[in-house]
Amino acid sequence: MSSSDIAIDSGAHNSHVQHHFVNSEQQFESSKMGMWVFLVTEILFFGGLFLAYIVYRAWNPELYTAASEELNTIWGAVNTLVLIGSSLTVAMAIRSAQMNQQKGIVINLAITIALACVFMVIKYFEYAHKFHLGIFPGEYYTYTGIDHPKANIFFSIYYMMTGLHGIHVLIGIGLMIWLIVKARKGAFSSEYYTPVEITGLYWHLVDVIWIFLFPLLYLID
């Protein structure tokens, strides 16, 4: 049976509706639920690191206070604002799609990407500064400024958490570039904007994880 037969069979099919869905709405709902379920897995993925953080902090509270002084609160705060701003613009991109504003989708996504890049650049300078001091993870740690035998573990956790978060930011940038390419071809409209919506959901999660990382790592004390 060819796909056109199926289209007739189940009534109101639009071009973007895949053959196994009854209608556009079912497809949208499924994609959205799929993304939410995936975000649950992301939370548990990061959850392992948060747990490691909690365990070592419970054992070495004084280490965390001392080590977090090495982190630059100002730049951390700037990055927090940058990410929150990008969450706003990605939400506005979804809104533009719902309102059929083709230009708005592209512009808002471009601003989001720009903000994400600003975040990564700031992160780069933070990392570079630490490497310069000899603050490397684990066994390569050579910094002597913190008087605690387990200072290396704090920075292992720091690099794992922020590094994994950074990878998620990069993936988000990639997804949004792909969205812009599609949007410029007019792929999204108020009828169909599922990819914009679920990428937005993903981006909000990346943002939320940073909102937890910032106080846990930078704002101790």
Place this chain on the structure above:
Amino acid sequence: MATTSSFTTGKISAETIGGNGVSLGEKEVKKLKIKRFEPVEEPQIHYLNAEKGLWSWLSTVDHKRIGLMYLAAIAVFFLIGGTLAVLLRTELLTPAKTFMDADTYNQIFTLHGAIMIFFFLVPSVPAVLGNFILPIQLGAKDVAFPRLNLASFYIYLIGAIFAFVSITTGGIDTGWTFYTPYSSSTGGNVMMMTLGVFILGFSSILTGVNFIVTIHKLRAPGLTWNKLPLNLWGLYATSIIQILATPVLAITLLLLTMERALGIGIFDPALGGDPVLFQHFFWFYSHPAVYIMIVPGFGIISEVISTFSRKTIFGYWAIALSSLAIAFIGFLVWGHHMFTAGQSSLATMVFSFLTFLVGIPTGIKIFNWLATMYKGSIQLSTPMLYALIFLFQFTIGGFTGVMLGALSVDIHLHDTYYVVAHFHYVMMGGMVMAFLAGLHYWWPKMFGTMYSEFWAKVSATLVFVGFNVTFFPQFIMGAQGMPRRYYNYIDQFQPFHVTSTIGSYIMAVGFTIMAIYLLHALIKGRKASANPWGSRALEWQIPSPAPAHNFDHTPVVLNGPYDYHRPMSEFQMGVADKKH
């Protein structure tokens, strides 16, 4: 494709549908015209030949074809893992060296465990049978995300490639649990293997996401939650465990990989880290993972026992909810793997208690299956034979599990062959038997052919006898103190080891026969009818093999999957008229 046999202007159907309050999209359906179809016997065009050529297979998004590709892949891994097991058993024939050196032995038992668990057991039921049957049982044309489904298969293959690279570039000797600090300091290519398992995890997660969304969003009209086949409840519970536990394994293995690559030291006591934390992380996944392996098996057993007892399943909701209960409690018992690893005595007591709790929903299932068979017209076809073997062996595995959960007993039995025997009774004696039950049950729907019932029974008997001869002696020698994973042992254990090895050979013969008759059935088995078992479930109301898109019209589910109290003549698939 289906022929119209009769056309009723759905008075019955309209009531049924209205009564269930099914809504299709926005509008509430008040009256629905129902066509009734008889499935075509021996269809000319079906999913196996609708498209031709190797590329049509490799690029397919059809859940049935993906299921079959998974079947081929896990069959290869089962063969490899099984061969390794036979080699191990052969080495253990004598107390000292038989034919391989100790390092090789360590690598082989590690590979046997890692391959059987991560490459065979975890994907076996969900990715093979689940992929094939889940959308059909739902009355859907495919899973919610067919392309992700295909991606999950290729991710699985990439993970497998990593594992092979690991084996060929030094191998690993850590055991399948990768305990630190040994795994972060030993030679061999541990990194490749952990990365392989890490990648495999994504495949498992994608399958889980796909199944959850499909069950929620793609049920056919009329298929309410209380008509959901129990196999789907099993897969649903499994998917929940997959999406909640697998990411934790992923982060654990990522940390272990980073430990070897960058020396981050979170699990390394030499750098201030804590190796017991690794065990917590690892078992937080790996204990629920054994439920990823066994819970879908429960689903299959429910289907098979009801079908071959010709009886409505006893305690539908008890079985359905006990799957969810096992999924939930399964997350709270990981500490029972660490009774001797130095966790606090309060923690061990709590974990011990919670472990006993798992026995309750499991017991509920066993009793409901027995009650289903009670006064049923039991037909001892091959799938039912495997279901009975499952009941016998899994119950032994379950009981010994409760014994291992008891603190004082566990201190004695920890890391002995008793644990090995318990684990194999549950995983091989339970899960593999359930998988075989499911494979033989859905085989006609998958390939449209029947296998030789005689040879299938011979094989089942050999596997049953061989399995018990292999593993029952291990309970005894374990209780007498034979430690697991040892290369040498004292002479007093030799009779047990020899018996166990003979058992493994019997099993190998059984599985060889199975491979032969299944391949024979594949090539020139006699044609299967659409519903060879006389089942009431939806997947048997379509032709065998299944059509390319499962259903030519959206089916309307009027009956429960276990309505054996109604005669077969009333059982035709209701299909919604074109403009529903």
